[in-house]
Amino acid sequence: MRPLLAVHGIGNFEDVGTPGEASALIAERLMPRLVSGFAVAGLGHLQVPELRVAYYAHVLTRQGRQDAEETDIDRLDDDETALAVDWLTAAADAFPEWRQQGRVTLMPRQVLHWVARRSSVPAEVLARVAVAFAREVNAYLSWPARRRAARQAVADAIADVRPRVLLAHSLGSVVAYEALHAHPALSVDLLVTLGSPLGLSGAVFHALEPEPVHERGAKPPGVGRWVNLADPGDLVAVPRRLGDRFPVDHDDETTIGVVQFHTLGAYLASGMTAAAIAAYLDE
The missing domain is CATH 3.40.50 (Rossmann fold)
Incomplete structure (x- = not known):
């Protein structure tokens, strides 16, 4: 086998x-x-x-390391922040109330907490995933x-x-x-x-x-x-x-x-x- x-x-x-x-x-x-x-x-x-x-x-x-426990989304660079916003906005689109408010302009941390409250995912867990996702996907694509x-x-x-x-x-x-x-x-x-x-x-x-x-x-x-x-x-x-x-x-x-x-x-x-x-x- x-x-x-x-x-x-x-x-x-x-x-x-x-x-x-x-x-x-x-x-x-x-x-x-x-x-x-x-x-x-x-x-x-x-x-x-x-x-x-x-x-x-x-x-x-x-430098041969990965900040797997990093949760500070404000420490992302500009490219990583843009990627995090794309992802968090797409995640928020799953909720009707987000679509109804017309994607108001919010900072990444605000969108993150908005999604966390409505998805029942703890904000710290979501932040850790957001940082890892933004950094690694950006590293791969860029x-x-x-x-x-x-x-x-x-x-x-x-x-x-x-x-x-x-x-x-x-x-x-x-x-x-x-x-x-x-x-x-x-x-x-x-x-x-x-x-x-x-x-x-x-x-x-x-x-x-x-x-x-x-x-x-x-x-x-x-x-x-x-x-x-x-x-x-x-x-x-x-x-x-x-x-x-x-x-x-x-x-x-x-x-x-x-x-x-x-x-x-x-x-x-x-x-x-x-x-x-x-x-x-x-x-």
Whole structure:
């Protein structure tokens, strides 16, 4: 049975020896969540495949570190602030009262607290996600060398593991999408995007490589089936449905919780994730 390959999202820099050691550490931490997901789906009788992780966080960090606990949104630079505002505004658009007030001009911190109050996500948790999202997505999209290095790290992992199933979470779904397009000879039978911001207007969608055509992104040539899963309360996955902008084969919602509304572990522990990949475990 071939291993599953996961592409991590934001907030996963590991200050350990090598990228390979960081990858193994994350995989070890996530494996019990994957096993739990199979049990929740009633698939506990199946052998759960080994989980590998494509690791790229080290190429996006500043001076080899990541401020994973940073919550001060006012410390973002201008580009990061613009990205945070794009994301927070898109998250706020999910609430009718925000649309009704016509997107009044607010500072990022005000929008953050507005969204936190209405989503029941603690403001500190949302701030931590906002800072990590803005810094890492900006680092990926704004620095061509880092972007190429992250994509190459994912492409190398796919070539090495040769997975039938690729699980791409958060920013990792953007890196995986671009890596698969940049390396059309790579193939996976199933791509599962989890909590993906691929459809986020302006900040992500319109910056993709290859560039969307007529407001539509393309399926990577080596992908067989594409399933997208998002928690209804996942504020990073905006919009939740990717099928409106990409040729996704199946869009669905899965509930993973309020506090862990965006973590890869929570998505792997979802029975819907296990159900999506079960048919591809026959080798």
